[in-house]
Amino acid sequence: QAAPPQDFIRQIVRDDLAAGRHKAIHTRFPPEPNGYLHIGHAKAICLSFGIAKEFNGWCNLRLDDTNPGREDPEFVQGIKDDVRWLGYDWHELRHASDYFDVFYRAALKLIGDGVAYVDDLSAEEMRAYRGTLTEPGRHSPYRERSVEENLDLFRRMRAGEFADGSKTLRAKIDMASGNINLRDPALYRIRKVAHQNTGDAWPIYPMYDFAHALSDAMEGITHSLCTLEFEDHRPLYDWCVDKVDLPNHPELWQSVVAAGLEAKPAKPRQIEFSRLNLSYCITSKRKLAQLVGEGHVDGWDDPRMNTLRGLRRRGFTPAGLRLLIERVGVSKQNSVIDYAVLENCIREDLDATAARRMAVLDPLKLVITNLPEGHEETLSFPNHPKDESFGTREVPFAREVWIERDDFAEVPPKGFHRLKPEGEVRLRGVGIVKCGQIVKDASGNVTELHCTLDPDTRHGLPGADRKVKGTIHWVSATHAVSAEVRLYDRLFSVPAPDSEEDGKSWLDHVNPEAKRVVRAWLEPAAARVEPEQRFQFERLGYFVADRVDHRADAPVFNRTVTLRDVWAR
Ligand code: ATP
Ligand code: MG
Ligand code: MG
Structure with missing residues (x-):
């Protein structure tokens, strides 16, 4: 058993436990169900689930479903499958939409406390009023509305009286703040779009920072781990947590208790770490969706895709991915990891775990x-x-x-x-x-x-x-079994397909050689296997019986990775 990983987040957790700040730690992984998980998410999963496991705590899987219309139950199932496949299980499965009533009451509380107001500025006007890095913002003409007027307007927003975009609920913080996130950020917007869990119940939806902070507080999350781009949002996260103060206001979360969900609100602490960036990979869900939608690949689970389901179908192993995350480590330094590091982790695991065949x-x-x-x-x-x-x-x-x-x-x-x-x-x-x-x-x-x-x-x-x-x-010609073998390679032919240099689009870098299908001969013992069984075909590389198409009488194998790095220059 290897020594447990050491990094600044684990050190914080250790210190917090030693100081008695928490009896147990509680983390969460909060994906938005608008696509399948990708290799970057593996880092967030391994961290939040891994740390909870190491310190005998809990990790929730929370579906951040605050954007109506963008989310699909198919993705929810996919996310659950992928987290389990990586080797983790959640304490509780929650949806941000479980807390819509909490968010709404919390907003009413903030209005009542004089720290939130309804604004009639359009999105465009709001942007103009916001100022820039070097120039403070200006107060909206609606900023000094009375508490009574704000309460009335917000209740009417909730009742569906106003058109999309015509009003916004904003936090009243500081239009001159050096942190633009604190210049009266929006907390709620009007969107008359049906939601996959709550249907037409809500014509207003909470903004990410507000919903995320309160969801964490609601679930008693002690350490809320997220990527560096949220560092500048942390003051707003803390503002929402402190101003709403869920632990001392049980009247705000009656609906959660009534729904039979465990409610132990606490004050969470957000900690940021750097994203996992890998060369030759795309980790934007929008772009991954485009690859699928435009037919550049055969689906979300195409073995060329760096989605978790693509990597799985390709034959990558959960242990190999966890090894990558451990090797890459946790810091606040942004960097790009060479794809070869991932491949080597997979080779290392497969060398030890895959039987040999010819x-x-x-x-x-x-x-x-x-x-x-x-x-x-x-x-x-x-x-x-x-x-x-x-x-x-x-x-x-x-x-x-x-x-x-x-x-x-x-x-x-x-x-x-x-x-x-x-x-x-x-x-x-x-x-x-x-x-x-x-x-x-x-x-x-x-x-x-x-x-x-x-x-x-x-x-x-x-x-x-x-x-x-x-x-x-060699393989005996008398006994060989014919098989379809899909020879996969990197989906992009350049290390940074996203860089948009020399006026090229990332799609111009799709590697046409990334899939080649051949008819091969297998020794009989390589054919009589179950889908997802992995082998080293001697001298050729690691291969997996395809999860979807393989049959013992019509074998189909995918090349996971060659034995040596053929991309090294
Ligand atoms: P997109 O912006 O493409 O929709 P996302 O990163 O916002 O993707 P989420 O579903 O919100 O997708 O991500 C869930 C969690 O995974 C977030 O907490 C996010 O910080 C984390 N995450 C996403 N990408 C990476 C990455 N490359 N490295 C580490 N963590 C990541
Ligand atoms: Mg997100
Ligand atoms: Mg996102």
């Missing part, structure tokens, strides 16, 4: 002419070279085998250690074969190699130690 992706027939016609036998192969607990398997061998076409070269380049005219190579687990006749078709393509097997070098005999430079894999 497959030939681009077959060339090799006939062993000194074995009798129809000769076949069964060999025993270890399933893992470094771990005996994987056991052994039977591999059929016959007079005719398939080898990779590029393991033979008629005109070998310098340093080529595989099969060449008159050359020798070891057939893995069999013995040394020598190349004899090269059979070609009418257009000069090599169709068959006729070889002889040196009987003294058969596996297990003393002569098997005879030195030969190359060892190649």
